[in-house]
Amino acid sequence: MKYHRSSKAARRSGGYDPDALISSYDLKADEVSSVKKAVLDAVKPHPAERARLEEARERLLKEVAEAAAGLGETEVYPVPVGSAARSTWLRGNHDIDIFITFPETLSKEELTVRGCAIAEKLAETADHREDRHSEHPYIHIRKYGFEIDLVPCFRVPDASCIKSAVDRTPFHCRFIKERIAGREDDVLLLKQFMKGAGVYGSEVRNRGFSGYASELLVIFYGSFDEVIKAAAQWKPGVFIDIMDHGNVSFDDPLVMIDPTDPGRNVSAALSLDRFMKLADHARAFIRRPDVSFFFREKTLPYSDEEILSVFEKRGTYFTAIRFRSPKKADDTLYPQLFRMENSVRETLENNDFKVIRTLSYGDDEECVILIELLSGLLPPVRVKDGPPVSAHPNSDAFREKYVAAGDTYSIFIRNGCYIAEIPRRYRTPESVIRDKTGTEIALGKHIREALSDGWDILSGEEILKIGSEGFRTALRETMERTLPERSCAGSEIIIG
Amino acid sequence: MKYHRSSKAARRSGGYDPDALISSYDLKADEVSSVKKAVLDAVKPHPAERARLEEARERLLKEVAEAAAGLGETEVYPVPVGSAARSTWLRGNHDIDIFITFPETLSKEELTVRGCAIAEKLAETADHREDRHSEHPYIHIRKYGFEIDLVPCFRVPDASCIKSAVDRTPFHCRFIKERIAGREDDVLLLKQFMKGAGVYGSEVRNRGFSGYASELLVIFYGSFDEVIKAAAQWKPGVFIDIMDHGNVSFDDPLVMIDPTDPGRNVSAALSLDRFMKLADHARAFIRRPDVSFFFREKTLPYSDEEILSVFEKRGTYFTAIRFRSPKKADDTLYPQLFRMENSVRETLENNDFKVIRTLSYGDDEECVILIELLSGLLPPVRVKDGPPVSAHPNSDAFREKYVAAGDTYSIFIRNGCYIAEIPRRYRTPESVIRDKTGTEIALGKHIREALSDGWDILSGEEILKIGSEGFRTALRETMERTLPERSCAGSEIIIG
Numbered sequence: 001m002k003y004h005r006s007s008k009a010a011r012r013s014g015g016y017d018p019d020a021l022i023s024s025y026d027l028k029a030d031e032v033s034s035v036k037k038a039v040l041d042a043v044k045p046h047p048a049e050r051a052r053l054e055e056a057r058e059r060l061l062k063e064v065a066e067a068a069a070g071l072g073e074t075e076v077y078p079v080p081v082g083s084a085a086r087s088t089w090l091r092g093n094h095d096i097d098i099f100i101t102f103p104e105t106l107s108k109e110e111l112t113v114r115g116c117a118i119a120e121k122l123a124e125t126a127d128h129r130e131d132r133h134s135e136h137p138y139i140h141i142r143k144y145g146f147e148i149d150l151v152p153c154f155r156v157p158d159a160s161c162i163k164s165a166v167d168r169t170p171f172h173c174r175f176i177k178e179r180i181a182g183r184e185d186d187v188l189l190l191k192q193f194m195k196g197a198g199v200y201g202s203e204v205r206n207r208g209f210s211g212y213a214s215e216l217l218v219i220f221y222g223s224f225d226e227v228i229k230a231a232a233q234w235k236p237g238v239f240i241d242i243m244d245h246g247n248v249s250f251d252d253p254l255v256m257i258d259p260t261d262p263g264r265n266v267s268a269a270l271s272l273d274r275f276m277k278l279a280d281h282a283r284a285f286i287r288r289p290d291v292s293f294f295f296r297e298k299t300l301p302y303s304d305e306e307i308l309s310v311f312e313k314r315g316t317y318f319t320a321i322r323f324r325s326p327k328k329a330d331d332t333l334y335p336q337l338f339r340m341e342n343s344v345r346e347t348l349e350n351n352d353f354k355v356i357r358t359l360s361y362g363d364d365e366e367c368v369i370l371i372e373l374l375s376g377l378l379p380p381v382r383v384k385d386g387p388p389v390s391a392h393p394n395s396d397a398f399r400e401k402y403v404a405a406g407d408t409y410s411i412f413i414r415n416g417c418y419i420a421e422i423p424r425r426y427r428t429p430e431s432v433i434r435d436k437t438g439t440e441i442a443l444g445k446h447i448r449e450a451l452s453d454g455w456d457i458l459s460g461e462e463i464l465k466i467g468s469e470g471f472r473t474a475l476r477e478t479m480e481r482t483l484p485e486r487s488c489a490g491s492e493i494i495i496g
Numbered sequence: 497m498k499y500h501r502s503s504k505a506a507r508r509s510g511g512y513d514p515d516a517l518i519s520s521y522d523l524k525a526d527e528v529s530s531v532k533k534a535v536l537d538a539v540k541p542h543p544a545e546r547a548r549l550e551e552a553r554e555r556l557l558k559e560v561a562e563a564a565a566g567l568g569e570t571e572v573y574p575v576p577v578g579s580a581a582r583s584t585w586l587r588g589n590h591d592i593d594i595f596i597t598f599p600e601t602l603s604k605e606e607l608t609v610r611g612c613a614i615a616e617k618l619a620e621t622a623d624h625r626e627d628r629h630s631e632h633p634y635i636h637i638r639k640y641g642f643e644i645d646l647v648p649c650f651r652v653p654d655a656s657c658i659k660s661a662v663d664r665t666p667f668h669c670r671f672i673k674e675r676i677a678g679r680e681d682d683v684l685l686l687k688q689f690m691k692g693a694g695v696y697g698s699e700v701r702n703r704g705f706s707g708y709a710s711e712l713l714v715i716f717y718g719s720f721d722e723v724i725k726a727a728a729q730w731k732p733g734v735f736i737d738i739m740d741h742g743n744v745s746f747d748d749p750l751v752m753i754d755p756t757d758p759g760r761n762v763s764a765a766l767s768l769d770r771f772m773k774l775a776d777h778a779r780a781f782i783r784r785p786d787v788s789f790f791f792r793e794k795t796l797p798y799s800d801e802e803i804l805s806v807f808e809k810r811g812t813y814f815t816a817i818r819f820r821s822p823k824k825a826d827d828t829l830y831p832q833l834f835r836m837e838n839s840v841r842e843t844l845e846n847n848d849f850k851v852i853r854t855l856s857y858g859d860d861e862e863c864v865i866l867i868e869l870l871s872g873l874l875p876p877v878r879v880k881d882g883p884p885v886s887a888h889p890n891s892d893a894f895r896e897k898y899v900a901a902g903d904t905y906s907i908f909i910r911n912g913c914y915i916a917e918i919p920r921r922y923r924t925p926e927s928v929i930r931d932k933t934g935t936e937i938a939l940g941k942h943i944r945e946a947l948s949d950g951w952d953i954l955s956g957e958e959i960l961k962i963g964s965e966g967f968r969t970a971l972r973e974t975m976e977r978t979l980p981e982r983s984c985a986g987s988e989i990i991i992g
Contacts, residue, residue, distance in 0.1 A: 025888075235886035236912060253912070272912045276885040280895070280909065283888060314905070315875030356879060375871060379811030383852060389772035390731035392521075392779060399776070403979055409810070412977040413776065416732060416749070416768045481908040483899055 025232035025286050027225050032289045036189055036224070039294045043192050044185065045091045053084055056144040057096050060122065064100055064150070067121035073114065075103050077155070081173040083211055086180055088187040096148045099170055101155040104163060111164075112136050115152020122150060133329075135165045159260035171260040176215045186224040189294075190214045193228070196294040197281035199274040205334045207271035209278070216242065216256055216266060231282040236272060280483060301472035304464050310479050311460065316356055317376035319429050320463050321369040321437070323455035325362055326446035333362045336444030341369050343442045344433065350440075351426050352378055359478045361471045367450070368471050370478075371429065376459065378427050381409050386418030430457050521728035521782050523721050528785045532685055532720070535790045539688050540681065541587045549580055552640040553592055556618065560596055560646070563617035569610065571599050573651070577669040579707055582676055584683040592644045595666055597651040600659060607660075608632050611648020618646060629825070631661045655756035667756040672711045682720040685790075686710045689724070692790040693777035695770040701830040703767035705774070712738065712752055712762060727778040732768060776979060797968035800960050806975050807956065812852055813872035815925050816959050817865040817933070819951035821858055822942035829858045832940030837865050839938045840929065846936075847928050848874055848920075855974045857967045863946070864967050866974075867925065872955065874923050877905050882914030926953050 045053070057080055064078035082097035083089035100115045119139040123129040126141035126148075138151040154163045159171040180187065191214050194200035202210035209217075220242050221227045236253040239246075246257035250265045253275040258264040267275075285293045302310070311318060321344070326333065337360035345355045354374035361368045386398040395418060402408045402420035409421035426432045433441070434457065443451065458465055466472075541549070553576055560574035578593035579585035596611045615635040619625040622637035622644075634647040650659045655667040676683065687710050690696035698706035705713075716738050717723045732749040735742075742753035746761045749771040754760040763771075781789045798806070807814060817840070822829065833856035841851045850870035857864045882894040891914060898904045898916035905917035922928045929937070930953065939947065954961055962968075 233888075273909045276909050276912050280885050283892070314877040316877060356877075374875065379870065381810040381812060381852075389776050392729075392775075396779070399979065408978075410975065410977050411979050413769045413772050416772050479906065481906050482904075483895065483907050 025229060025283060027229050027286050027289075029225065032225065035289050035291050036185075038291050039189055039192055040185055043090045043188055043294075045089065049091065050087075052144075053089075053094070053096065053146065056146050057084065057098075059144065060096065060098055060148060063122050064098060064118060067118045068100070070121065071114070071117055073118065076114075076118065077101050079170045079173070081169045082149075085173055086177045086215070087184045088176075088180065088191070088211070088215060090188060090191060094146045096146050097169075098148065098150055099166070100150060100152045101170065102152065104154040104156050106154070108136060108164065111152050111154060115150075119150035119152070122148075159258065160263060168258075168260065172212050172258075175259050176212070176219070179219050180215060183218050183223065186218045186227075187215050189224040190218055190227055192294045193224070193281070193285070194278065196292075196296050197278050198296055199278050199281075202269045204269065204331045206274075207269055208274045209270060210266070213256060213266050213270075216240070216259070220256075228282045228285060231278050232286055234275065234279040236275065284483065299473050299477050301469040302476045303472075307464060307472070307475070308461065314372070314479075317373045317429070317460070318463055319371050319373070319376070319433070319457060319459040320466065321371075321433060321455060322458055322466060323367055323447070323450050324453055325365055325367050326450040327364055328446050330362075332446065333367070334360070336447045337362050337367060337369070339442060339444055340447055343440075344369055344371060347436050347440050348373070348429055348432055351432050352382065352424075353429050353432070357478060359474060361468075361474045363468060363470045366466070366468060366471075367447070368466055368468075370463070370475065373429055376428060378424055380424055380427065381421050382424035384420045384422050386420060388417050389413055390416065430459060433457055521725060521779055523725050523782050523785075525721065528721065531785050531787050534787050535685055535688055536681055539586050539684055539790075541585065545587065546583075548640075549585075549590070549592065549642065552642050553580060553594075555640065556592060556594055556644060559618050560594060560614060563614045564596070566617065567610075567613055569614065572610075572614065573597050575666045575669070577665045578645075581669055582673045582711070583680045584672075584676065584687070584707070584711060586684060586687060590642045592642050593665075594644065594646055595662070596646060596648045597666065598648065600650040600652050602650070604632060604660065607648050607650060611646075615646035615648070618644075655754065656759060664754075664757065668708050668754075671755050672708070672715070675715050676711060679714050679719065682714045682723075683711050685720040686714055686723055688790045689720070689777070689781070690774065692788075692792050693773050694792055695774050695777075698765045700765065700827045702770075703765055704770045705766060706762070709752060709762050709766070712736070712755070716752075724778045724781060727774050728782055730771070730775040732771065780979065795969050795973050797965040798972045799968075803960060803968070803971070804957065810868070810975075813869045813925070813956070814959055815867050815869070815872070815929070815953060815955040816962065817867075817929060817951060818954055818962060819863055819943070819946050820949055821861055821863050822946040823860055824942050826858075828942065829863070830856070832943045833858050833863060833865065835938060835940055836943055839936075840865055840867060843932050843936050844869070844925055844928055847922050848878065849925050849928070853974060855970060857964075857970045859964060859966045862962070862964060862967075863943070864962055864964075866959070866971065869925055872924060874920055876920055876923065877917050878920035880916045880918050882916060884913050885909055886912065926955060929953055 061078045061080060065076075068076040068078075079099045079101055080097070081099050082095060083093070084096045089095070100118055102111050102115065106114070116137060116139055119141075122143070123139055123141050126143040128142040130140040132138055132140045132149070134151075136152070138149060141148050141150065151166055151169075153166045153169070155170075156162055156167050159168045162168050191200060191211065194209050194214060199208040200206075200214070201208045202213070217227045217240075218224065220240055221230050234254075237255075238253070239255045241255075241257040243257070243259045243262070245262040246255075247262045249255075250268070252265055252268055252270065253272045254267040254270055256266040258266050281293060341358050341360040345358050348355050348371065355371060356374060357370075357372040359368075359370040361370070384402070386402075387395040389395055398418050398420070399411070402411045402418075402422065405422070407423050409423075411418065411420045413419070426435070437443070437455075438448065438451065557574045557576060561572075564572040564574075575595045575597055576593070577595050578591060579589070580592045585591070596614055598607050598611065602610070612633060612635055615637075618639070619635055619637050622639040624638040626636040628634055628636045628645070630647075632648070634645060637644050637646065647662055647665075649662045649665070651666075652658055652663050655664045658664050687696060687707065690705050690710060695704040696702075696710070697704045698709070713723045713736075714720065716736055717726050730750075733751075734749070735751045737751075737753040739753070739755045739758070741755075741758040742751075743758045745751075746764070748761055748764055748766065749768045750763040750766055752762040754762050777789060837854050837856040841854050844851050844867065851867060852870060853866075853868040855864075855866040857866070880898070882898075883891040885891055894914050894916070895907070898907045898914075898918065901918070903919050905919075907914065907916045909915070922931070933939070933951075934944065934947065
């Protein structure tokens, strides 16, 4: 998608021109102060939590340094990163991230082997350990009551010459720490507000705002209030370049040039809908400030009765493709699921089916692509639009084909074009899906492999066979998706 | 519709450039000569018919002159017009048109009264008489075995200053007579070829080529063969200006500037589809010259069993609006029926119904608008597309309305726009038609009056209640409409 790029002045202000703000989306500081206080009371870490975390972090840094020394590593420095390192974590979000930095002269393999060897030393005394993997392997442990990631990375001169995606993180952390002092509460409020809007989290499945993006927004606009006022006026194409050093252009709805890397958009993973959702949420909040905007309802999974009732109430046709999960991380699985979901929709629409909603779901056990259609049965006759009669000699081929075909219902001229009425090949969505999956319905590598073990098409009541709570929760969210002032039927508000 | 206007050279050649005709649509004279001979054997008036007609015409002209003299009219001259006057009538087409011309100084009322008084004299000794009406009244009689129109008109200096539409006819007749000598057979062939294609007749119901247009085409292109070769290459926007004096521009698919009136398009009533149908017919004929291209099959009316079988075979949903006919001439009734038909289709489509075919039918007894739909029942939920979220403050109204409405299924953001799912107001086409006829479904004056006496909606098998042969014939033509090489199931070829 290509958005209009606004003037330099507007670009530097992230599409927000305070002079143009007539008052329609002004935020009265006094009106919201009690709301903000209540939210902070709920989400700001207690002093005791903060002290415990800081103490744990210091011990861990010391342990990494000692382990490195014990292994004869001389140029290894541990660096605390993440929200815990910059005091912008939400209460109870007990994650400590420690990056074990090595000189960039190492190979990736050496980095991983030597970094994990150091991490293993700490894991020996941990309550729990796990091997994890992003671009390269790292180790996750539980110790001193905290969840801890110990991640080997390269120490590079600046973020534009990273050797591995994680190498950027220490630069982000330093940039934020140098500027966020005194505005940590604004970051907590914004993160929680994003959670309330359902737009927090930049993983592929969610396509929302990252923690780093929320911190940059507070630094750029100045405070939580100013972010809200600006977001209320966002249109796709907002451009934010704090260091005024961006050197590439992007077509994303929100472009935030990474202050540590002029070639990167921090919000590249943000979807148009999550972006506009925050704008919508900000406008609604400005109109009627309330604590509820910060706390998203927890959706409960649909029961069998609820699924049948929603099918009945909507009166549409539901069909689902189900298969055993390829058991990949969400960031690998979901792009393939989304691609399949889009391809299923397009293929059905190319065959005259009217698709109302689609939903992708995947967990460790199973994956589901659910499709809601206007109808599950099309008539036997199909109208095939041909070329203009005047586009001869090419139009002759269309004419000859359907004049000659024994099963043509009729062939005639409408609006100057040939029209043939022919027998319909696919009268049901199931027959399209059965015939086209793996060909016209494109499949990613892992889903293709998973399908080779077999797969189901479940229609109507058969969908009740899908027992997964995750799927049934996603189904309710899809069917009852609403803006903040309306509630899902089966949900309970979760504070914190 | 706006068509590309081609170069001056192409304009003068009616879009037909003989140099560009590579051979794809060349007509081999020897291949078609036997076909043409066979057609002329069938349609050219026998010498006896010709002699009888000429004799009758002369007697009638004399009788008109005598009647005028008897009534003290001194400046009245009878003029023979029509195909009978220029020897371009098809065998058995026993019409004689005699125009009774008056000085243009008369009022229209005087013209009618005095003209009809003369005609009445002839009617006294006729086998049959009828009052008829086009722009003004005239008299139709049967005498000497012929159908005769006696039409009063004004004698104007040229066709661009007519006082009544019929005043143009004598100019047309003179123009053709002066140029058609020796090419009468080409006109007969072309008219019959147009009949075979189903595009002959310029009345509103048919929207095809007039006799005058067919004669002008022969004059312009030179012969039947050349018309066919040119028509095979037609694209919408053909411009023919025999006198090279056109002074206005038209957006019609075929513009033939009237040689007797530079401001008029002779083919104004021709529809795009009839125009392209002739091109299609010409191309098919060139590929496989055959007598059958000249003779259209007579369509037989559907029986009850055939209607049920076509409904079953197509598997679609049929519904019909039926009302007592306003008993107007086709040229008055059909524009109103077409307008209603289009309005019904648009209104149904605006309400999410997918319309496949529509058909208008009207005779002296009843009128029917038939609609074929993909489905006769839509689900209770309706997807309402809202404005882009960023189009605030206007988009707020949409959001507020559907957030507040108690019966909204859901409201969310998709592709940056608000989407509301709301209860559907009209689940059946019948409910749309019942509610919107006379408001959103626009009605012409006479149909509005006719409906005030009551009307029916007939769906599915109820359509069998419509017994009219004309309707049942039109229904078969609509459902089995095909190009020449395919036949309707229920039809018989009529030669002559």
